[in-house]
Amino acid sequence: MRLPILFFRLYLLALFAFVFAPIVTSTVFSFNSDRFPTMPLGHFTTQWYQTAFARPEVWEAFRNSMTVALSAATLSTALGFATAYTDFRFGFRFKSAYLALALLPPTIPLVIMGLAMLAWLGQLGLSGSITGIIIAHTVMAAPFAMAICRMRLQQMDASLEAAAWNLGASPWRAMRVVVVPFCLPAIISAFCLTAAVSFDEFIVAWFVSGLNRTVPVMILEILQGNVDPQINAIGTVVFITSITLVVAAQLLLLGRTAR
Amino acid sequence: MARIPSIYPHVWRAPLLIWQGLFFVGPLILMVAMSFWLVRNYRMEPDFVLANWERMLTRDYFWSAYQVTFLRASLAAALASLFAFPASYALAFKVSATARRWAIFFLIVPFFTSYLVRVYAWQVLLAESGPVNAVIGFAGMGPFTMLNSGFGAMVGYLTLVMPLVVILQTFSLAAIDRNLIEAAWNLGASPRRTLVRVIVPAARVGLILGAVFAFILSFGDFVSPFYLGGSKPPTLSILIIDTTKSGQQWPRAAVVAVMMILTLFTVAFAAVGAAYRRKA
Numbered sequence: 001m002r003l004p005i006l007f008f009r010l011y012l013l014a015l016f017a018f019v020f021a022p023i024v025t026s027t028v029f030s031f032n033s034d035r036f037p038t039m040p041l042g043h044f045t046t047q048w049y050q051t052a053f054a055r056p057e058v059w060e061a062f063r064n065s066m067t068v069a070l071s072a073a074t075l076s077t078a079l080g081f082a083t084a085y086t087d088f089r090f091g092f093r094f095k096s097a098y099l100a101l102a103l104l105p106p107t108i109p110l111v112i113m114g115l116a117m118l119a120w121l122g123q124l125g126l127s128g129s130i131t132g133i134i135i136a137h138t139v140m141a142a143p144f145a146m147a148i149c150r151m152r153l154q155q156m157d158a159s160l161e162a163a164a165w166n167l168g169a170s171p172w173r174a175m176r177v178v179v180v181p182f183c184l185p186a187i188i189s190a191f192c193l194t195a196a197v198s199f200d201e202f203i204v205a206w207f208v209s210g211l212n213r214t215v216p217v218m219i220l221e222i223l224q225g226n227v228d229p230q231i232n233a234i235g236t237v238v239f240i241t242s243i244t245l246v247v248a249a250q251l252l253l254l255g256r257t258a259r
Numbered sequence: 260m261a262r263i264p265s266i267y268p269h270v271w272r273a274p275l276l277i278w279q280g281l282f283f284v285g286p287l288i289l290m291v292a293m294s295f296w297l298v299r300n301y302r303m304e305p306d307f308v309l310a311n312w313e314r315m316l317t318r319d320y321f322w323s324a325y326q327v328t329f330l331r332a333s334l335a336a337a338l339a340s341l342f343a344f345p346a347s348y349a350l351a352f353k354v355s356a357t358a359r360r361w362a363i364f365f366l367i368v369p370f371f372t373s374y375l376v377r378v379y380a381w382q383v384l385l386a387e388s389g390p391v392n393a394v395i396g397f398a399g400m401g402p403f404t405m406l407n408s409g410f411g412a413m414v415g416y417l418t419l420v421m422p423l424v425v426i427l428q429t430f431s432l433a434a435i436d437r438n439l440i441e442a443a444w445n446l447g448a449s450p451r452r453t454l455v456r457v458i459v460p461a462a463r464v465g466l467i468l469g470a471v472f473a474f475i476l477s478f479g480d481f482v483s484p485f486y487l488g489g490s491k492p493p494t495l496s497i498l499i500i501d502t503t504k505s506g507q508q509w510p511r512a513a514v515v516a517v518m519m520i521l522t523l524f525t526v527a528f529a530a531v532g533a534a535y536r537r538k539a
Contacts, residue, residue: 008349012362015346019369019422022380025390029383036388083275090268098272101279107523108287109479111496112516115503116286119293119513139283142275171267193371200373203481207503216375223379223486232383235376246371250364 023239030232048233057218058234065199065214067130072137073195079138080145080190081183087146088153089161103143113140114207121208128210136208137198144197145190148253152186153179185252192249196242287520294513301507311510321498321515328494329522331409332478335416339473340466342417343424348458350425351432363429366422378415378482385411385487407489415483420476424469431465432458467534474530475523495519 030049033042052058083102087095105113113136121132156179164174180187202216209217215238222228297306315321350359369377384391385405395401405411439461443453459466477483481496490497495515502512 005353008345008353011345012349015342015421015425016365018417019366021384022377022418023369023372025384026376026380029380036386040393079274079278082271086268086272086275090272092268092272098275101284102275105279105283107475107527109475109496109519109523111479111481111499112290112519113286115499115509115512115516116290117282118503119509120282120286120289123289135282139279142278196371200371200375202375216373219375219379223375227382231376231379235373235379238373238376242372243368246368250367254360254364 023243026232026235026239029229030236032229032232035229036227048229052230052233057213061213061215061218064130064212065216068133068137068205068214069195069198071134072141072198073191075134075138076141076194076198077145077187077190079142080147080194081149081187083142083146084149084153085179087150088156088158102146105140106143110140110201110203114204117204118207127208128212130212132208133205133212133214136204137201140201140204141194141197145194148190148193148249149183149186151253152183156182189249189252192245192252196245196249199245200238200242290513291517293510294517296510298508298510303509311508311514315511315514315518320493324493324495324498325518327492328478328496331412331416331484331494332474335413335420335477336470336473338413339417339420339424340428340470343421343428343469344466347425347428347432350429351435359429359433363426366426370422370426374419375482377418378486381411381414381418381487382406385414406487407491409488412484412488415487416473416477416480419480419483420473423476424473427465427469427472428462429465431462431468434465435461464534467530471527471530474526478523479519 028041031044031046033045033047087099087102092098117132117136118127121127121129121135126132126135160182161174161178164178165171169177199214200216202214202220205214206217206220213221215234219231219234219238222231292305293303294311295307295309297304297308297310350362354362383389386392387402387404387406391405392402395403405414435458439457440453443457448456479496481494481500484490484494485497485500488494493501495518499512499515499519502508502515
């Protein structure tokens with residue numbers, strides 16, 4: 001069963017082709033003149049971008065998405081960092097339950113989160129609001145921020161902070177001048193990744209958004225109608241945005257761990 | 260540590276408890292409670308009745324949706340594990356550490372990239388006159404109807420879970436002590452025997468975790484069965500959305516949701532138990 005190296009090369013190629021095919025397809029067809037996805041392709045055009053971005057509701061959706069992503073990323077990064085630091089620095093009773101609470105949200109199906117959030121935010125009088133989406137996205141994105149910050153803290157010599165204390169710094173000051181600067185790349189990385197998570201999330205946003213659509217919720221609603229190449233155009237912009245964020249998040253981490 | 264003022268640890272520990280308590284545990288508890296509420300004149304009233312449970316759990320459509328969802332998620336987990344394994348094996352043993360890092364880098368990117376748009380792209384790719392059928396046409400076959408079928412849904416599930424499964428498998432395979440493998444060879448084990456008796460058991464945790472995450476993600480997914488599977492037969496997530504969005508029957512949707520969570524917990528605990536069980 002010793003397989004030639006060529007087999008593995010081709011297999012990896014096929015796997016990456018499968019994973020990236022949708023992204024490439026969307027981009028290619030966003031510049032294709034035919035309305036329906038037929039082969040061979042028509043000619044090059046930017047008309048789908050023009051029609052899509054001539055619509056005020058598309059801009060509105062992008063504005064909503066930006067607001068939600070930036071707010072949710074800020075909140076979930078702060079939350080994730082505080083939690084990661086707690087895990088790194090302190091021992092206490094029920095710590096494993098605490099960590100389970102911190103890491104559990106991504107395992108709950110989004111449809112269920114959507115339903116639960118819809119009911120809960122309704123009780124709080126927040127249904128249909130942008131605030132509601134921000135709250136929900138913060139819950140779902142915080143575990144990713146926590147994981148990134150925790151990995152970075154793992155690389156920090158625990159005695160660094162203790163040294164600052166012994167030199168007379170208060171714990172607050174030690175946090176400000178030692179821990180936060182050390183974790184800064186991870187904090188920015190977590191911000192980018194959580195922004196991407198929020199920017200792409202659509203099921204919970206769809207449940208709770210009401211009239212305040214974000215970009216993927218708008219795509220979801222267009223999809224329920226007909227085949228529409230405008231989705232490829234909007235989708236390509238979405239791809240570029242989230243790929244940029246995720247690549248940035250990873251490069252920030254890689255650059256530092258290599259040291 | 261004695262000099263630390265007592266408020267300091269709480270400032271770091273409390274935010275998560277408050278936030279997740281208010282906006283994660285709270286909603287889930289409300290949802291469980293809601294499954295016992297009454298709907299009267301299109302309005303929910305807090306109550307404690309078993310009517311919703313009885314209504315859902317005695318209906319055939321609930322159980323057929325349950326069966327479809329469970330079987331599809333199991334199949335997706337099995338196929339993803341199987342298809343991922345040669346790639347993970349190659350990444351763990353056949354390429355340099357640098358190449359492995361970059362491969363994982365490029366697998367993380369799509370995992371966090373607009374699943375919805377990627378599913379839409381599959382609608383384009385798998386269409387009757389789309390690119391995939393064009394390629395099959397060159398071989399003198401087809402065109403095949405691939406959308407609105409179990410096949411379409413499965414392509415969607417694999418799109419969702421494949422990167423994660425490969426990443427988890429690769430990490431566990433790459434972490435195997437190479438001495439173990441060399442020892443097996445030196446003792447005369449064939450490559451096949453080494454794979455089955457040494458490599459797979461040693462990487463068991465990652466292999467099982469990959470399959471479990473594939474199951475969890477596919478079990479709860481709504482987009483693939485809806486847009487690529489044609490929502491017939493409906494899965495549990497489609498049932499939740501239909502019940503919530505059209506019927507105002509949130510309590511019944513909550514019953515479905517609670518059943519899903521119970522199933523996922525059972526599967527996850529069983530699998531993690533199997534992963535970390537000491538060898539008999």
